[in-house]
Amino acid sequence: MSDWASIALRFGVYMDLMLLFGVALFGLYSLKGRERVSGAVLPFRSIVAGTAALGVLVSVASMVMMASAMSGELDLAELRPHIEMMVVETDVGRAWVVRIIVLVFGGLAMMLNQRAPGFSLLVAAIAGGIALASLAWSGHGAMDEGVRRFWHFSTDILHLLAAGAWLGALVAFAWMARRDTLQTEESIKLLARTVTGFESVGALTVVVIAVTGVVNYLFIVGPKFDVLLLSTYGKLLIIKVMLFAGMLVLAALNRFHLGPRLERSLREGKYRMAANALRRSVLIELSTAFLIVGLVAWLGTLSPEIEIAPL
Incomplete structure (x- = not known):
């Protein structure tokens, strides 16, 4: 995969997780009561659930790209053992697993938005924050x-x-x-x-x-x-x-x-x-x-x- 494709994918991951965390957090500190219900002020279900689902997809693509770059393999079947090794045996892989799990929880939290808008945004903000923090394991700090x-x-x-x-x-x-x-x-x-x-x-x-x-x-x-x-x-x-x-x-x-x-x-x-x-x-x-x-x-x-x- 070209350098520009790698940069574009990284941009998608960063943008997606920042929006998930930031929009859910905004609903908590700026809006009150029923203003937090999706559609009253902001379309929280579309934004939060959408970014959570997209976050899973771009994270999977990112892991495949990383495994391909490290192994030199392009065929998905040949890549599978390399992906499994990275997920199980590396810190970046374990951070990736945590990211996928919390993104699922963050997206599902929007099902409670109508009945408990504040709670749903709190769960989504926490999930988004953890997912966003997991990107640190793919940065320069991992070399220290x-x-x-x-x-x-x-x-x-x-x-x-x-x-x-x-x-x-x-x-x-x-x-x-x-x-x-x-x-x-x-x-x-x-x-x-x-x-x-x-x-x-x-x-x-x-x-x-x-x-x-x-x-x-x-x-x-x-x-x-x-x-x-x-x-x-x-x-x-x-x-x-x-x-x-x-x-x-x-x-x-x-x-x-x-x-x-x-x-x-x-x-x-x-x-x-x-x-x-x-x-x-x-x-x-x-x-x-x-x-x-x-x-x-x-x-x-x-x-x-x-x-x-x-x-």
């Missing part, structure tokens, strides 16, 4: 040992969870800000409330992403910066940091300008322009997040070593 391995895994997992929480919130805001949704004052009030209420969670996710990102860089590369300009890994990392900085600017704009502007416009009865401005900002921020996840998928296939041109 002992105490260093523990701390590298810890920062990787925190980084993934914080990124998933942010991405899930952006998808939720984008859904709530759709043009055909913002037709009533109640829907706009709900959007304004959730955007304003995201302040604490958003600040926490930004701090966690920034701190764990720096720590992960030190674990992978060390306290040196020549790699940033002399390798593909470093150049992509610089682009990722610049996009993240752009997301911070947009997030601050949403929280401190567009959100309060929407609340003021509600009181004045003229909220269309403010709602449209917030929608555009959220969509730009979400598009930037997709690019960052794509870069993360690419970075996971690269070595941070400096590339020396041949003489």
Whole structure:
């Protein structure tokens, strides 16, 4: 399988599990009571159950691809013993098994959404968090040992969870800000409330992403910066940091300008322009997040070593 196919599959796994965790978590901290029922505000059954099912499929594809890359086999029948060996005898295989199990539980939890919406989202968020954390065993931290391995895994997992929480919130805001949704004052009030209420969670996710990102860089590369300009890994990392900085600017704009502007416009009865401005900002921020996840998928296939041109 080509490098680009590998990157695309990694992107699909990351995006899917982040959405499962982040959207379910958003329903817990931003919505109340019957707002958590699928369809009342967000289509939780479609998003959560859909990402859980898709997560199983892309995880199976990822395991097949990994076994093929390590064994050199392309025929599925020949690959079977290699897959069984990886699942049973390796840490990444055991993490994969845990991921599959919790994804099934997360998807089934949506069957309880109508009767116990809060509980169903709690189960889905926990399942999504565990599934997302399992990706750390496929990252650079798997190369470490002992105490260093523990701390590298810890920062990787925190980084993934914080990124998933942010991405899930952006998808939720984008859904709530759709043009055909913002037709009533109640829907706009709900959007304004959730955007304003995201302040604490958003600040926490930004701090966690920034701190764990720096720590992960030190674990992978060390306290040196020549790699940033002399390798593909470093150049992509610089682009990722610049996009993240752009997301911070947009997030601050949403929280401190567009959100309060929407609340003021509600009181004045003229909220269309403010709602449209917030929608555009959220969509730009979400598009930037997709690019960052794509870069993360690419970075996971690269070595941070400096590339020396041949003489």
